[in-house]
Amino acid sequence: MSLTEEDERWMRRAIEIARSKGSHPSTSPLGSVIVLDGEEIAGERNQTHELPDATAHAEMMAIRRACEGTGELELRGATLYSTLQPCGMCTMASIWSKVGRVVYGAGRADVHEMYFEARHVDTLGFIADAYRDDIVIEGGCLREECATLYYPPGADLPQEEQANL
Numbered sequence: 562m563s564l565t566e567e568d569e570r571w572m573r574r575a576i577e578i579a580r581s582k583g584s585h586p587s588t589s590p591l592g593s594v595i596v597l598d599g600e601e602i603a604g605e606r607n608q609t610h611e612l613p614d615a616t617a618h619a620e621m622m623a624i625r626r627a628c629e630g631t632g633e634l635e636l637r638g639a640t641l642y643s644t645l646q647p648c649g650m651c652t653m654a655s656i657w658s659k660v661g662r663v664v665y666g667a668g669r670a671d672v673h674e675m676y677f678e679a680r681h682v683d684t685l686g687f688i689a690d691a692y693r694d695d696i697v698i699e700g701g702c703l704r705e706e707c708a709t710l711y712y713p714p715g716a717d718l719p720q721e722e723q724a725n726l
């Protein structure tokens with residue numbers, strides 16, 4: 562499968578959710594939408610600071626809402642959209658929740674290195690390969706638009722803005 566106009570439509574929705582508390586990178590505008598049979602079953606923003614909960618990434622929150630909303634443990638056949646390439650935790654959560662497809666916007670190379678947990682291991686590809694051969698992961702959906710939500714590669718950031726130090 563490859564990216565479609567429908568994917569771009571859902572990614573626009575994820576961007577809208579990401580921006581719901583502002584679009585400056587300091588507001589951590591990360592958004593995730595889960596779609597099943599053409600319908601949004603969850604749409605969540607990153608909530609790590611608000612809760613506070615270090616695991617409250619947008620994708621984790623969306624998976625929780627989708628399971629609560631459908632009353633199902635498994636989200637088979639669903640597509641998870643994320644404005645930024647999912648981290649290792651969220652990739653694993655996608656696998657456990659059995660979503661069929663993950664579509665993300667900006668990738669590792671499009672944003673500041675502090676958004677990713679490891680400096681040289683691409684956890685997404687490695688986890689997907691290790692655990693499932695039936696999950697489809699596609700990046701680059703509205704890549705430029707998504708990348709503008711985040712600090713750019715190599716940006717000189719104050720230490721308190723760097724989540725992975």
Ligand SMILES: [Zn+2]
Nearest residue numbers: 618647648651
């Ligand atoms: Zn994550």
